[in-house]
Amino acid sequence: xxxxxxxxxxxxxxxxxxxxxxxxxxxxxxxxxxxxxxxxxxxxxxxxxxxxxxxxxxxxxxxxxxxxxxxxxxxxxxxxxxxxxxxxxxxxxxxxxxxxxxxxxxxxxxxxxxxxxxxxxxxxxxxxxxxxxxxxxxxxxxxx
Ligand SMILES: [Ca+2]
Numbered sequence: 794x795x796x797x798x799x800x801x802x803x804x805x806x807x808x809x810x811x812x813x814x815x816x817x818x819x820x821x822x823x824x825x826x827x828x829x830x831x832x833x834x835x836x837x838x839x840x841x842x843x844x845x846x847x848x849x850x851x852x853x854x855x856x857x858x859x860x861x862x863x864x865x866x867x868x869x870x871x872x873x874x875x876x877x878x879x880x881x882x883x884x885x886x887x888x889x890x891x892x893x894x895x896x897x898x899x900x901x902x903x904x905x906x907x908x909x910x911x912x913x914x915x916x917x918x919x920x921x922x923x924x925x926x927x928x929x930x931x932x933x934x935x936x937x
Contacts, residue, residue, distance in 0.1 A: 795913060797921040800906040804899035806927075807920030808892055817919045818888045824914075832881035838874060839867045891916065 808814050825833055825841045833841075858866075874882040874890045882890075895916065911918040 795918065796908055796910050797918065798906050798908050799902065799917060799921050799924075800904055801899040801902040802904070803924045804895055804902060804917065804920050807916070807923050808895045808899070810923060813919075813923055814892070815888065817916055818891050819884065821891075821914075821916065822884055822887050832883050833874075833887060834881055835867075835871050838871055838882060842867060842870060895920075 807817075821841075822833070825837050827837055827840070828834075871882070872878075874886055876886050876889070898917070909917065911921070
């Protein structure tokens with residue numbers, strides 16, 4: 794968990810860097826695909842969102858959400874990812890939806906930088922890392 798300062802352009806740059814974005818999202822996908830069958834099931838995706846704690850917390854404060862309401866929420870998230878209604882989420886569907894979510898986050902952040910406490914593996918953390926590495930590689934001669 795680290796604290797980073799990001800704004801909308803940090804996130805947008807990350808999403809538009811296709812190779813980097815694909816690599817990061819693919820890694821997340823593989824980590825989430827617990828039974829390694831190449832697709833995400835309803836349960837696997839639910840675990841992912843539970844671990845991101847996007848829904849149970851509101852600005853870092855736990856809010857009590859009734860279990861049946863949570864299940865409805867997770868179902869609607871799943872439907873959003875499962876474009877072809879196959880009952881599973883494949884790599885492309887996952888990437889497309891993550892892209893939409895990231896762009897929505899970028900939109901929400903706008904041009905006003907905010908501090909966020911992030912999990913080291915989160916995509917927003919990756920976005921911040923990418924920006925930092927670009928900034929540092931621009932200022933020093935290539936030594937890799
Ligand atoms: Ca799976």
